[in-house]
Amino acid sequence: MVGVVNSQVVFERPAAMSSVATHYCPGCTHGVAHRLVAEVLDEMGLVEKTVGVASVGCSVFAYNYFDCDFVEAAHGRAPAMATGVKRMLPDRVVFTYQGDGDLASIGMGEIVHAAARGENITVIFINNANYGMTGGQMAPTTLPGQKTTSSPAGRDVEQMGFPIRTAELLATLEGAGYVVRRSLHDPKNIRLAKKAVRLAFETQVRGLGFSMVELLSTCPTNWGINPVDSLQWVEDHMVPAFPLGDYKVADAVAQIRLR
Amino acid sequence: MPKELLKGNIAMAEAAIRAGLEGYFGYPITPQTELLEWMSARMPELGRVFLQAESELAAINMVYGAACTGARVMTSSSSPGVSLMMEGLSYIAGTEIPVVLIDVMRGGPGLGNIAPAQSDYNQIVHGGGHGDYFPIVLAPSSVQEAIDLTVLAFDLAEKYRTIVVVLADGSIGQMMEPAELPPMKPLKTTRPEWATTGATNREKRVLSSIYLQPEQEEITNLRLLKRLEEIEANEIRYKSYYLEDAEFVVVGFGTAGRVALSAVRMARAEGLKVGLLRPITLNPFPIAQLRQITDQVKAFLVVEMNSGQMLLDVQRATMGQAPVEFYGRLGGVVPFPDEILAEIRRIATTNEYATNGFVRRNWLRRLETLVDGGE
Ligand SMILES: Cc1ncc(C[n+]2csc(CCOP(=O)(O)OP(=O)(O)O)c2C)c(N)n1
Numbered sequence: 001m002v003g004v005v006n007s008q009v010v011f012e013r014p015a016a017m018s019s020v021a022t023h024y025c026p027g028c029t030h031g032v033a034h035r036l037v038a039e040v041l042d043e044m045g046l047v048e049k050t051v052g053v054a055s056v057g058c059s060v061f062a063y064n065y066f067d068c069d070f071v072e073a074a075h076g077r078a079p080a081m082a083t084g085v086k087r088m089l090p091d092r093v094v095f096t097y098q099g100d101g102d103l104a105s106i107g108m109g110e111i112v113h114a115a116a117r118g119e120n121i122t123v124i125f126i127n128n129a130n131y132g133m134t135g136g137q138m139a140p141t142t143l144p145g146q147k148t149t150s151s152p153a154g155r156d157v158e159q160m161g162f163p164i165r166t167a168e169l170l171a172t173l174e175g176a177g178y179v180v181r182r183s184l185h186d187p188k189n190i191r192l193a194k195k196a197v198r199l200a201f202e203t204q205v206r207g208l209g210f211s212m213v214e215l216l217s218t219c220p221t222n223w224g225i226n227p228v229d230s231l232q233w234v235e236d237h238m239v240p241a242f243p244l245g246d247y248k249v250a251d252a253v254a255q256i257r258l259r
Numbered sequence: 260m261p262k263e264l265l266k267g268n269i270a271m272a273e274a275a276i277r278a279g280l281e282g283y284f285g286y287p288i289t290p291q292t293e294l295l296e297w298m299s300a301r302m303p304e305l306g307r308v309f310l311q312a313e314s315e316l317a318a319i320n321m322v323y324g325a326a327c328t329g330a331r332v333m334t335s336s337s338s339p340g341v342s343l344m345m346e347g348l349s350y351i352a353g354t355e356i357p358v359v360l361i362d363v364m365r366g367g368p369g370l371g372n373i374a375p376a377q378s379d380y381n382q383i384v385h386g387g388g389h390g391d392y393f394p395i396v397l398a399p400s401s402v403q404e405a406i407d408l409t410v411l412a413f414d415l416a417e418k419y420r421t422i423v424v425v426l427a428d429g430s431i432g433q434m435m436e437p438a439e440l441p442p443m444k445p446l447k448t449t450r451p452e453w454a455t456t457g458a459t460n461r462e463k464r465v466l467s468s469i470y471l472q473p474e475q476e477e478i479t480n481l482r483l484l485k486r487l488e489e490i491e492a493n494e495i496r497y498k499s500y501y502l503e504d505a506e507f508v509v510v511g512f513g514t515a516g517r518v519a520l521s522a523v524r525m526a527r528a529e530g531l532k533v534g535l536l537r538p539i540t541l542n543p544f545p546i547a548q549l550r551q552i553t554d555q556v557k558a559f560l561v562v563e564m565n566s567g568q569m570l571l572d573v574q575r576a577t578m579g580q581a582p583v584e585f586y587g588r589l590g591g592v593v594p595f596p597d598e599i600l601a602e603i604r605r606i607a608t609t610n611e612y613a614t615n616g617f618v619r620r621n622w623l624r625r626l627e628t629l630v631d632g633g634e
Contacts (some may be wrong), residue, residue, distance in 0.1 A: 012460055047458070048457060048459045048460070049457040049459060050456055050457060051327075051328075051455050051456070051457055053324070054467075060469065063465045063467065066461055066463075067352075067458070068457070068458055068463055069325045069455040069456065069457055069458050069463050069464050069465070070455065070463070070464075070465045070466075070467075071324060071465070071466045072354075072465070072466070072467035072468065072469055073320065073323075073324075073350075074320060074323075074346055074347065074350050075348075077317070077320035077323075077347070080312070080316070080317040080318075080320035080321050080323075080324070081320045081321070081323050081327075082324060083317075083321050083323035083324065084282070084284065084320065084321035084322060084323060084324025084325035084326070084327070084328075084332075085324040085325065085327060085328055085455070086324075087282060087308045087310060087321070087325060088281065088282050088308060088324075088325045088328040088330045088332070089456060089457070092456070092457045109313060109314060109316070109317065110313070110317055111314075113313035113317065127623070152323070177267065182272070215409050222429075
């Protein structure tokens with residue numbers, strides 16, 4: 001076995017991820033987002049001091065996939081629950097993992113106030129332009145004209161209003177230390193997303209206030225298109241509507257140098 | 260500790276602090292607000308957590324998260340705010356973690372008013388949030404009792420991993436009485452074996468109210484019920500007055516029970532054989548205690564500051580074995596002792612009791628006459 005001598009591990013499951021198969025649909029980017037968070041927890045050595053807050057949506061079982069303590073919030077209330085955990089355990093790392101229905105619709109009040117308070121938590125925000133778990137209804141992020149199971153003729157902005165750009169909205173708040181939008185539709189963007197997740201956790205660990213990474217994500221099952229076309233759909237339709245970028249990087253965060 | 264002249268809301272807040280409260284999350288609402296204000300000054304002074312939430316919805320979910328860390332935590336509110344907390348209370352119950360809630364009830368429904376009422380009985384005692392769950396409910400009728408029950412609430416919550424509600428009303432919250440505060444307890448230094456505090460040198464822990472398999476959820480529900488049985492066996496509390504020879508027994512909790520006691524004393528002075536049973540735990544309800552005296556009494560009179568929410572529990576306890584009459588004032592009106600005395604006299608002298616189905620109807624006719632000034 002001569003070849004084996006020179007072999008080296010170049011890719012493996014992050015230690016922070018439990019060794020179980022996820023329940024996510026093929027092609028869904030929730031798994032990618034999970035992985036990025038797990039890699040960052042590993043790199044920063046945070047697994048043993050982190051409490052995750054799962055939300056209601058497809059990621060409701062996130063607690064099964066991470067090797068850290070977890071609590072499960074009510075729909076939309078993860079930022080409030082995370083606030084309770086963090087205030088009692090200020091030396092722990094607390095993150096929420098929320099979908100767009102959870103965060104930007106039913107939980108809009110909780111997320112805005114957590115950001116306004118400069119709550120020292122990290123929010124991973126999955127924007128997939130619909131309500132995944134309940135079968136693809138219109139979300140506050142659904143694009144104008146986009147067909148969903150509750151906007152079968154396409155989102156009519158006259159009746160149903162316009163999509164909400166959450167990162168931009170939260171960036172106006174002084175309590176926000178780090179608020180950015182990234183996308184998971186190709187390797188380059190995934191690498192950028194990873195960096196952002198890292199910076200978000202660095203922001204928290206340094207006590208620099210509220211941090212959120214909004215991640216444009218796919219939902220092939222409910223969009224009714226295959227995984228590859230879904231990635232293309234993100235690039236063609238979601239990126240123009242939800243521009244990628246840094247919306248709030250507090251001065252102290254901008255000075256963080258990694259490695 | 261010496262007795263001091265204390266306002267109910269502040270007395271409950273300070274009692275909670277002395278019971279070892281580590282975190283408070285709340286939102287202002289009359290007639291409870293002084294409790295939150297007291298916390299806002301005292302908790303930071305002691306290096307403990309105080310946070311004014313953006314709503315009661317957020318407050319109860321902050322408490323939910325804080326309780327998951329195993330710390331002693333609480334919130335307080337009044338009726339409309341408590342309505343907003345129902346979702347969180349159900350989740351907390353489903354997660355089986357200890358939380359204390361003080362509800363200083365006011366008149367309703369809707370925005371209602373800020374006067375004392377007891378119309379949250381059903382939403383607190385019989386649920387209000389979804390699912391089958393059973394908080395322990397403690398009903399004080401004086402500032403001293405509000406202090407004592409607040410302290411007890413934390414011990415019971417932790418002992419049974421349950422929600423404990425101190426169900427007070429606007430007059431308990433607002434009135435000043437001489438009362439004695441307990442000494443300051445040191446804060447807990449340990450955390451329970453279920454607390455999510457970060458998995459340092461141990462397996463990870465998950466706290467959740469989700470049981471996707473109905474069979475698992477059924478087991479959870481059974482566990483909650485078994486706990487309730489244990490609570491029923493150990494924790495029933497009530498106060499009785501003049502029951503030994505009573506032919507008529509008034510049943511009332513909190514402020515209504517307190518006013519009723521004055522009426523009962525007046526009736527005794529007139530030679531009427533009347534007593535009072537004042538439930539302190541509304542859940543568990545003193546069913547056996549009521550049943551026990553049912554043979555001895557000619558009639559019960561339930562007095563409440565609502566339309567007869569506890570009446571149904573008293574009827575259930577007495578199982579039709581004795582007539583149960585009712586007198587209630589509504590919408591924030593507190594009954595005077597002589598109103599209740601008039602009811603006691605009526606019952607004791609006429610021997611005419613409504614059959615259970617007509618109890619509320621007959622009371623309504625009497626109340627209408629009273630409210631219309633007898634027109
Ligand atoms: C109070 C409440 N309302 C509604 C629901 C039903 N529900 C479950 S998940 C969900 C939508 C989640 O969508 P999103 O947050 O976008 O996450 P995704 O599933 O797309 O990841 C809804 C409406 C619920 N569980 N609780």
